[in-house]
């Protein structure tokens with residue numbers, strides 16, 4: 001086991017920062033003022049029975065790309081930037097532009113139900129290197145990222161007020177990622193977001209009717225259907241799902257019943273997860289036009305907490321990749337039918353997409369097995385106030 005030290009600090013504006021790897025002891029700059037988010041709240045939409053987050057401060061988020069009028073500003077996520085003024089190997093910090101807060105403001109009293117925007121919004125830096133992807137990280141860096149996700153998930157779930165820990169990545173301008181430095185995010189919710197709520201209902205219904213795990217059935221079907229398989233390993237299926245919303249959608253799903261969240265994974269399963277994520281993103285980097293990687297949304301679906309506070313039954317950990325591109329230069333737009341009626345129209349045949357992806361995967365496969373180290377986070381210091 002390779003220990004990954006974690007040092008917890010606090011920005012002067014109150015945001016938490018965890019530095020993974022050697023920390024040189026330099027203080028954070030003392031010039032920041034605490035963020036104020038008086039307008040942040042949730043509103044309940046009666047007709048869809050869903051919550052909407054009102055978060056106007058996000059409109060002031062930075063861009064790291066050049067525009068016609070201005071060159072690209074310095075990347076705020078690189079070593080020496082405002083978030084990380086010192087060297088790091090990986091890092092997690094509270095988002096400067098949060099939608100959910102540990103201590104949210106009181107919601108306004110309005111004509112219909114509102115609620116505090118309670119939860120967490122964290123940014124996860126994969127590497128100090130400004131360019132790259134999950135496919136170009138070194139095996140050690142990728143193993144560290146998985147260890148960091150696991151560490152954060154375990155800690156957030158130790159807060160019983162949080163029902164769902166959602167690790168995700170938005171990659172590429174086509175999906176609205178405003179910073180290109182390799183990074184992802186974590187949102188932790190005090191309620192189940194609607195898609196997770198629907199999935200839990202489907203699992204419960206299947207259990208009541210058939211007394212079996214629905215996700216085990218999906219894993220068996222994906223595993224037994226070569227026409228939708230992209231690649232696979234002992235611990236995970238890696239397939240285009242039977243009914244994908246998006247062209248080139250790929251799901252990486254834990255085979256083992258009981259592997260519901262990242263902290264449930266064994267050492268071998270963590271290695272296999274690294275191999276699967278590496279393979280999928282390598283496909284996306286090469287699929288449409290080499291040198292111009294496919295944009296994607298990556299959702300790590302971990303079992304949310306049920307009414308008893310523990311992880312819901314029959315959920316298997318998955319990483320679900322949702323790329324919006326359907327052909328070079330052509331974006332799949334979530335238009336009226338998808339957005340307002342809720343019927344996704346996929347312009348590709350899932351088996352054809354799987355064949356294309358599998359061909360890229362086997363072309364890219366050099367036959368050399370990559371060895372991912374077993375990395376585990378070790379806290380080395382109590383939180384320091386600076």
Ligand SMILES: [Zn+2]
Nearest residue numbers: 075078130181
């Ligand atoms: Zn950078």
Ligand SMILES: [Zn+2]
Nearest residue numbers: 213215216257
């Ligand atoms: Zn199962």
